[in-house]
Amino acid sequence: MAVFPTTPARTSYDVVIVGGAIMGSSTAWWLKELGFDGSILVVERDPSYTACSTAHTNSCIRQQFSSELNIRISQFGAQFVKNLRDYMKDDKVPELGIQNYGYLYLADNAQFADTLRANQAVQRACGAETELLTPDEIAERYPFYDLDGIVLGSINRKDEGYWDGGIVFEWFRRLARERGVEYVQGEVTGMTRQGGRITDVTLASGDTVSCGKVVNASGPRAAVTAKMAGLDVPVEPRKRFTWIFSAEKPLDRDLPLTIDPSGVHFRQDGPKTYLAGCPADPDPAVDPTDFAMDHNRWQDHVWPTIATRIPQFDALKIVTEWAGHYAYNTLDQNAVLGPHPEVENFLFLNGFSGHGLQQSPAMGRAMAEWLIHGAFQTLDLSPFAYDRIIRNEPYLEKAVI
The missing domain is CATH 3.50.50.60 (FAD/NAD(P)-binding domain)
Known part of the structure; x- marks a missing residue:
């Protein structure tokens, strides 16, 4: 401290x-x-x-935004992180990188698929390497997903993932x-x-x-x-819940930060652990000192969502959990x-x-x-x-x- x-x-x-x-x-x-x-x-x-x-x-970075300005902001962020010692001009500063497992957006309807296509056009124009994937292409790269109802995916694995x-x-x-x-x-x-x-x-x-x-x-x-x-x-405080969990049957490859249509997202966290997050439901403003967990949120919504999307994750164990606040611009x-x-x-x-x-x-x-x-x-x-x-x-x- x-x-x-x-x-x-x-x-x-x-x-x-x-x-x-x-x-x-x-x-x-x-x-x-x-x-x-x-x-x-x-x-x-x-x-x-x-x-x-x-x-x-949850310490992640992405370029998959819909506005050029937000993309440029994150691109500079990635450049800064990867060249931290050079920017800070101090040999004591550690060298960092980005774990580029990427963000994978999953669309389950034509309207959101069209949004992903429009976003990809903006991202590619800014130099991002975002790819659009059909369900078959997603399954080829990540065979562990159940893609029932999914019509399109969007992923970028350059300067997109976890950083410290x-x-x-x-x-x-x-x-x-x-x-x-x-x-x-x-x-x-x-x-x-x-x-x-x-x-x-x-x-x-x-x-x-x-x-x-x-x-x-x-x-x-x-x-x-x-x-x-x-x-x-x-701007108001809104709760966001995070869980770190292990799986009885871990995956054989890194899990991208998957944005499920349900509103739950989950990703690789460590060699043997994963992270999941979601908002409260309903999602009101809270007191700035309120960090109480809603344990039912995991049991009733998050775990069932993850196990449905990744059937291999039918047996999970929570390692740790916390509630944080978004500074939410209404x-x-x-x-x-x-x-x-x-x-x-x-x-x-x-x-x-x-x-x-x-x-x-x-x-x-x-x-x-x-x-x-x-x-x-x-x-x-x-x-x-x-x-x-x-x-x-x-x-x-x-x-x-």
């Missing part, structure tokens, strides 16, 4: 980042990497990070601190807004610090943080990124709806660019701006898990 001081060393900072998990730490690291020489304070509620979305992630998000997060945080970013253990409980600016933030300890800019990187608590500035953002399940149009020194880095870990390298870079230059410098991420919320115009992404 990281040990952070509880009192800020200064009374004024150029940038205050609310939330020190992977998005906040990516932003802090990128600010230093891109040459920002101002003062930076990261305020983190829990330095153990045991309850944050970063700690409960925990390592990347650790080094974002560690190197940011080594380069002078200050982390404190605490909770932002209030903000002072004067017209179109946030002038200072108040911590639960009673400390007040003035700020040049504030970044809302508080994950599922994004709306709580925004409310302190008198603002709204349509408008369009896409990021909200950049300043509020009326409070321009309050910036959103929120609403990733399950895509956050894989998007963290690109999103942290984009936020740092905006903080330094007032504009995005590499990828143009303006479609994720807050303005679309005011207009109620979703930026649609059809490939949401």
